[in-house]
Amino acid sequence: xxxxxxxxRMVIKIAHLYPTxxxxxxxxxxxxxxxxxxxxxGISVEVDPVYVKQTPDFTQYDMILFHGGADRxxxxxxxxxxxxxxxxxxxxxxxxxxxAVCAGYQLLGHSYKSVHGPELKGAGVLDLHxxxxxxxxxxxxxxxxxxxxxxxxxxxxxxxxxxxxYLGPKAKPLGKVVSGWGNNGKDGFEGANYNNVYGTYxxxxxxxxxxxxxxxxxxxxxxxxxxxxxxxPLSDExxxxxxxxxxxxxxxxxxxxxxxxxxxxRR
Numbered sequence: 723x724x725x726x727x728x729x730x731r732m733v734i735k736i737a738h739l740y741p742t743x744x745x746x747x748x749x750x751x752x753x754x755x756x757x758x759x760x761x762x763x764g765i766s767v768e769v770d771p772v773y774v775k776q777t778p779d780f781t782q783y784d785m786i787l788f789h790g791g792a793d794r795x796x797x798x799x800x801x802x803x804x805x806x807x808x809x810x811x812x813x814x815x816x817x818x819x820x821x822a823v824c825a826g827y828q829l830l831g832h833s834y835k836s837v838h839g840p841e842l843k844g845a846g847v848l849d850l851h852x853x854x855x856x857x858x859x860x861x862x863x864x865x866x867x868x869x870x871x872x873x874x875x876x877x878x879x880x881x882x883x884x885x886x887x888y889l890g891p892k893a894k895p896l897g898k899v900v901s902g903w904g905n906n907g908k909d910g911f912e913g914a915n916y917n918n919v920y921g922t923y924x925x926x927x928x929x930x931x932x933x934x935x936x937x938x939x940x941x942x943x944x945x946x947x948x949x950x951x952x953x954x955p956l957s958d959e960x961x962x963x964x965x966x967x968x969x970x971x972x973x974x975x976x977x978x979x980x981x982x983x984x985x986x987x988r989r
Contacts (some may be wrong), residue, residue, distance in 0.1 A: 732951070733766045734943045737780060739788040739806075739826065740799055741771045747882065749789035749823050751927030755936050756785070763954045765944070774802045780813035784943035788826030790925065793836050796825050800842035803829060807845040814847045819942040820919040823928065827914070827921035828852045828885055837884070848914050848921055849890035858884045862971035863902025863924065865912045867935075875934050876900070878968035879924025881912075887923075889914055896922055901976035918942045931964040 738753060757767045772778060780786060791799065803810075810830075814820065820830070828834045830847040836854035844851075860882045868874050877897055886906040889895065895905070896913025904912035905923070913922035920939070922928065929936040937953055944951040 731764060731766065732944055732948055733768060734760055734785060734940065735783045736767060736769045736785045736787060736943075737778065737783040738769055738771050739786060740773065740791070740795075741789075743774065743795050744789050744791035744799055744826055746790045746792070747824070747880070747925035748927045749925060752789070752821060752823070752929040753787055755927070755929035755933075756940060759933070759936050759956065760940055762956055765940070772806075774798065775805075777805050777809065780806070780809040780818065781816050783813065783818055784947055785819045785821070785939065786810070786813065788820070788822040788830065790824030790826060792825075793839055796829060796834065796842055797839070799825075799829055800834070800844065803845050804843060807847075810845050810847050814917055814919050817918050817942075817946040819939050819946070820847070820921075821929075821939055822848075822919070822921040824883055824923055824925065827923065828887065830919070830921055831887070831914075832890075834885065847919055848916055849892035850887055850914055850921075851890075852885040852887045855884050855886050858882065859903035859907060859923075861902050861975045862968060863904070863912070863975070864900040864969055864972040865897035865902070865904070866900055867897035869915075869938060872934065872938060876965075876969060877922075877924065877928075877932050877935055878965055878972055879922070879926040879928045879931070880968075881923040882925060883923050887914070892916060896920055901972040918946075926968070931961060931968050933958045933961040933965070 822830045829844045831844045831850035834852040835841040864878045893914040895911035
């Protein structure tokens with residue numbers, strides 16, 4: 723397809739998985755950021771909340787959001803998502819953009835085993851598994867991402883998780899940890915990526931303080947429906963100030979002795 727500008731009344735169709743069950747740490751702000759940055763460019767956004775016992779054809783969506791929740795909510799979502807899993811996997815193969823955060827990230831994998839609870843089966847969209855640990859990772863963090871044409875970019879946010887996630891051969895990390903713990907506190911990587919599926923532990927919410935990543939997801943969502951798209955630039959003074967403040971906090975953590983000694987990383 724020929725390149726199109728972003729003022730042509732395009733539409734992004736979003737499926738928001740378990741919007742009331744799985745929505746902690748202000749993760750709903752990710753949806754608000756996508757809506758605002760799209761509408762400022764004249765792009766319409768249609769959002770369908772998808773609840774327990776609802777199984778739409780996920781290949782009809784341009785983007786799927788799946789946010790965080792506690793272990794009890796994860797048990798409910800794990801049981802329900804087995805019915806949704808085949809369609810979610812089909813959507814991932816078809817190029818639908820996914821953003822999955824924390825528990826949503828874990829449940830897109832093969833399994834999650836908490837410290838005291840049962841092993842929860844995931845959707846198998848991402849080649850990874852997660853094991854619980856008594857110690858929580860809680861800090862501001864930053865990671866370096868290289869997502870192709872954008873070159874290297876810094877993603878910032880706040881991680882708060884007890885899961886230790888390990889990637890299989892079909893998933894690659896979202897980025898390399900600059901400061902923080904990441905997937906498991908050992909390998910120096912954070913998040914996962916497969917096709918246009920992006921999983922991360924970063925709350926904050928993530929997208930308002932990372933406008934480059936928000937626009938990246940918007941472009942991925944538009945491209946599967948319209949082909950190559952040129953997004954109109956926005957004034958990001960406020961967003962970039964928030965990014966800088968979060969990055970500063972993350973780098974202050976990096977300087978602590980406890981962070982380096984506890985992980986044993988060789989940065």
